[in-house]
Amino acid sequence: MILTGPAIADAVACGDIVIDPFDPACLSPNAYDWHLGNELRIAAGPLDAARPSRFIERRIPPTGVVLQPGRLYLGTTAEHTASTRYAQLLNGDHGTGSLGVFVHVSAPLGHQGHAIRWTLEIRAAQPVRVYPGMCFGKLVFLNVCGELASYQQRGAKYAATVGAGTSRLFEEFS
Amino acid sequence: MILTGPEIAAAQRDGRLRIDPFDLAAVNPNSYNLRLGPTLLQYNVPVLDAARPNPTREMTVGESGVVLQPGRLYLGHTIETAGSDVFVPLLFGRSSVGRLGLFVEITAPIGDIGFHGQWTLMLHPTVAVRVYAGMRISQIMFFLSKGPIDTYSGKYQHADGPRSSASWQDLVALGVGASS
Numbered sequence: 001m002i003l004t005g006p007a008i009a010d011a012v013a014c015g016d017i018v019i020d021p022f023d024p025a026c027l028s029p030n031a032y033d034w035h036l037g038n039e040l041r042i043a044a045g046p047l048d049a050a051r052p053s054r055f056i057e058r059r060i061p062p063t064g065v066v067l068q069p070g071r072l073y074l075g076t077t078a079e080h081t082a083s084t085r086y087a088q089l090l091n092g093d094h095g096t097g098s099l100g101v102f103v104h105v106s107a108p109l110g111h112q113g114h115a116i117r118w119t120l121e122i123r124a125a126q127p128v129r130v131y132p133g134m135c136f137g138k139l140v141f142l143n144v145c146g147e148l149a150s151y152q153q154r155g156a157k158y159a160a161t162v163g164a165g166t167s168r169l170f171e172e173f174s
Numbered sequence: 175m176i177l178t179g180p181e182i183a184a185a186q187r188d189g190r191l192r193i194d195p196f197d198l199a200a201v202n203p204n205s206y207n208l209r210l211g212p213t214l215l216q217y218n219v220p221v222l223d224a225a226r227p228n229p230t231r232e233m234t235v236g237e238s239g240v241v242l243q244p245g246r247l248y249l250g251h252t253i254e255t256a257g258s259d260v261f262v263p264l265l266f267g268r269s270s271v272g273r274l275g276l277f278v279e280i281t282a283p284i285g286d287i288g289f290h291g292q293w294t295l296m297l298h299p300t301v302a303v304r305v306y307a308g309m310r311i312s313q314i315m316f317f318l319s320k321g322p323i324d325t326y327s328g329k330y331q332h333a334d335g336p337r338s339s340a341s342w343q344d345l346v347a348l349g350v351g352a353s354s
Contacts, residue, residue: 001175001317001318001319001320002262002317002318002319002320003319003320003321004287004319004320004321004322004323004324005321005324006321006322006323006324007319007320007321007322008321010321027324028286028326028328029286029287029288029289029323029324029325029326030262030284030286030287030319031284031286062350064223064224064225064350066221069245089284091281091282091283091284092280092281092282093282094282094294094329094330094337094339094340095224095339095340095341095344096224096280096281096282096339096341097279097280097281097282097296098249098280098282098294098296098337098338098339099222099224099228099339099341100222100247100280100296100298101280101281102280102281103281104281108281125245125246125247125280125298126217126221126222126245126246126247127220127221127222128221128222128223128224129221129222129223129224129225130224131224131225131345131350133348133350134224134225134341134344134345134348134350135341135344137281137282138282138284140262140284143320
C-alpha cells in the first residue's frame with residue numbers, strides 16, 4: 001500500500017519517516033515532492049562494471065546547468081530521507097518527465113533502512129536547463145509485508161550516502 | 175496491493191475510479207489499456223529551460239500514423255480520461271510498445287489520488303517507430319492507499335490533450351529565471 005500525503009505527515013511527526021529538510025507544503029496526495037541538490041558528477045571516459053568509475057564533479061550554479069542528451073549525470077536529492085518502517089520509491093514527476101528528464105535509470109527502489117541523500121542517475125532526452133532546488137520528482141512510501149530487514153544491518157554499500165555516489169558494483173568482482 | 179482486472183471493472187461500476195470511455199475488453203489481469211490520442215506536442219526550442227514556458231508545436235497523427243524519431247521527445251495524450259479519488263494510479267507503457275523501444279513515460283509513472291483527466295504521455299523512441307492514433311499504448315494500474323486522503327488539485331487537473339511541463343511556474347515563484 002502507498003502512503004497518502006497525510007499518512008506521510010503523520011509518519012514524519014512520529015519519526016517513522018525522516019525527510020530533512022521537511023516542508024509540509026511539499027506533501028502531495030500520495031508522495032513528497034523532492035528537490036534537486038546542487039552537485040553533479042559527470043562520467044569521464046568509458047565505464048567498466050569491474051572498476052571504479054571516473055567522474056568530473058560540478059556544482060550547479062543558481063543560473064542552472066544545461067543537461068545534454070547522451071550523457072550520464074549523477075546528481076543528488078536536496079533532501080536526506082530515511083525510514084526503517086517503510087520502503088521508498090523515488091521517481092520524477094510530470095514537470096521533469098515532460099521536459100524529457102529521467103531522474104534514475106530503472107532503479108527507483110529505496111530499501112528499508114536507507115538513510116540517504118539519494119543519488120540520481122540523470123539522463124536528458126533533449127538539451128534542458130535545470131536549476132538547483134527545483135522540485136524534481138515524487139518520493140513514495142510503501143507499507144511492507146513480512147519481518148523487517150533493514151539495510152543498515154547488512155553493511156550495504158550505499159546505506160548512508162550523503163552525495164552523488166558513483167557505482168560500487170566493482171566491489172562485487174573478485 | 176494492486177487491483178485485479180475484475181476489481182478495476184467493479185470500481186469503475188461503483189465510482190471508486192473513473193475511466194471514460196470505458197471498455198471491458200481493455201481490462202487486463204492487473205491493469206487497463208489506454209489508447210494514444212491524435213494530438214502530439216514537440217518543443218520548439220533547441221534548449222529547454224525548466225524556469226520558462228517552453229513553446230511547443232502541435233502535430234496531429236493522421237490515419238497513416240506518424241514516425242517518431244529517436245533522440246526526440248514528443249508529448250502525447252491518452253484518449254481516455256482516467257483517475258480515482260481512492261486509489262493511487264500508475265501509468266506505464268505496454269510491453270508490446272516497450273518491445274518497439276518506445277518509452278511512454280519518463281521516470282514519472284505515479285499519478286495523484288484525485289487527478290482526473292487525460293494523461294500526458296512522454297514519448298521517447300530508442301529507434302524510429304511509426305505510431306497510430308487509437309493504438310493501445312499504455313496501461314494504467316491502481317494501488318491501494320493507506321491513510322487519510324487529501325485529493326489532487328494541482329496544475330494538471332482536468333488535462334485535455336498533452337500538457338507540457340509547468341515546472342517554470344514553481345521556479346518563477348522561487349524567483350529563479352524570472353529576471354534572466
